[in-house]
Amino acid sequence: MQYMSDIIEYKCPSCGGAMVFDSKSQHMKCPYCDTEMTVEEFQRTQKVEDTQTAKKTDSEENWYSMSTGQWQNDEINGMRVYSCQSCGSEIVADETTGATTCPFCNNKITMKGQFSGDLKPDYIIPFKLDKKAAKENYYKHLQGKKYLPKVFKKENHVDEIKGVYIPFWLFDVDADARITYEAEKVHVSRSGDTEYTTREIYQVYREGTISFDHVPADGSRKMDDTLMESIEPYNFQEAVPFQQAYLAGYLADRYDVNVDERIDRARERIRVCTEQAFRKTVRGYNGSTSVKDSNVQIHNASYWYAMYPVWLLNTTWNGNKYTFAMNGQTGKFVGDLPVDKGAAARWTVMLAAVFSVVTYGAAWLLHLIGLF
Numbered sequence: 001m002q003y004m005s006d007i008i009e010y011k012c013p014s015c016g017g018a019m020v021f022d023s024k025s026q027h028m029k030c031p032y033c034d035t036e037m038t039v040e041e042f043q044r045t046q047k048v049e050d051t052q053t054a055k056k057t058d059s060e061e062n063w064y065s066m067s068t069g070q071w072q073n074d075e076i077n078g079m080r081v082y083s084c085q086s087c088g089s090e091i092v093a094d095e096t097t098g099a100t101t102c103p104f105c106n107n108k109i110t111m112k113g114q115f116s117g118d119l120k121p122d123y124i125i126p127f128k129l130d131k132k133a134a135k136e137n138y139y140k141h142l143q144g145k146k147y148l149p150k151v152f153k154k155e156n157h158v159d160e161i162k163g164v165y166i167p168f169w170l171f172d173v174d175a176d177a178r179i180t181y182e183a184e185k186v187h188v189s190r191s192g193d194t195e196y197t198t199r200e201i202y203q204v205y206r207e208g209t210i211s212f213d214h215v216p217a218d219g220s221r222k223m224d225d226t227l228m229e230s231i232e233p234y235n236f237q238e239a240v241p242f243q244q245a246y247l248a249g250y251l252a253d254r255y256d257v258n259v260d261e262r263i264d265r266a267r268e269r270i271r272v273c274t275e276q277a278f279r280k281t282v283r284g285y286n287g288s289t290s291v292k293d294s295n296v297q298i299h300n301a302s303y304w305y306a307m308y309p310v311w312l313l314n315t316t317w318n319g320n321k322y323t324f325a326m327n328g329q330t331g332k333f334v335g336d337l338p339v340d341k342g343a344a345a346r347w348t349v350m351l352a353a354v355f356s357v358v359t360y361g362a363a364w365l366l367h368l369i370g371l372f
């Protein structure tokens with residue numbers, strides 16, 4: 001007897017739909033995308049997929065932790081944990097740091113108690129730029145923004161910028177890649193008044209191994225991943241073994257994303273970087289170059305836990321939250337800015353008025369000299 005849970009579904013390698021055996025053609029057919037192949041061809045595709053799945057599973061199981069640090073009692077005695085009831089963040093700070101507002105949502109935070117537990121960071125990149133530099137870079141970011149709401153330019157608002165150590169998982173891997181690119185050569189010729197364009201498409205194969213060190217993925221749910229990646233890169237050469245003293249005067253976000261939850265993101269970043277690196281070796285083609293097929297396998301994978309410095313400023317305008325971040329080591333500043341629609345409308349009216357005056361003046365001048 002065969003139960004429903006034992007029924008095997010033969011998935012189409014093209015669209016993922018359920019394939020059926022067509023008795024007339026003696027082939028496997030997909031009723032959704034019309035893919036057709038012999039039974040032998042279909043079995044070969046299944047073997048390839050099984051092999052790739054097995055390799056992926058193996059690589060996921062072989063991520064080794066290089067973290068060995070444990071907190072000592074004398075290190076945690078002077079550290080406090082603050083909790084934000086609005087966004088749920090837990091902030092760590094030394095007892096001399098007056099933490100009153102959350103760096104992620106700007107709401108009040110309360111002291112939860114003595115710090116305890118957690119994995120101790122292996123490395124930390126100390127803040128290299130102070131609050132003054134952060135404020136200067138913020139104002140540079142605002143320069144030339146005519147339609148910016150006034151609230152973003154107020155001095156007391158900028159004073160709310162906070163220095164926060166953000167938790168990061170750092171991944172070291174070797175990537176074996178086999179990638180096929182589709183490269184294009186474009187030839188343009190002319191015959192009389194007619195121009196002819198010829199495009200030749202080539203399959204270019206690349207294979208090799210690339211080593212990656214300290215690929216970062218933040219360990220905070222409060223931080224937008226794209227925002228954190230936008231303020232990269234950090235110079236890991238300036239990282240030092242973690243010491244509690246570096247936290248003095250700053251806040252530290254307590255990690256709430258485990259390393260297992262960040263492996264897929266690290267894998268994706270490594271795949272993209274590998275494809276980009278190999279693409280640079282595809283030369284001699286004056287047209288576009290794109291990835292046609294990619295197989296990137298990871299091995300010798302390990303990870304570390306580190307704290308990276310970030311200056312944060314959060315504000316809300318018209319019900320929308322705006323977050324600005326600056327790399328506390330390099331000064332790279334990012335953040336989206338809103339548009340004051342009222343100011344934009346006033347500028348539009350003023351420009352239209354100026355244009356009308358100039359047009360009228362030009363027409364009057366042409367009339368005076370008899371050209372119009």
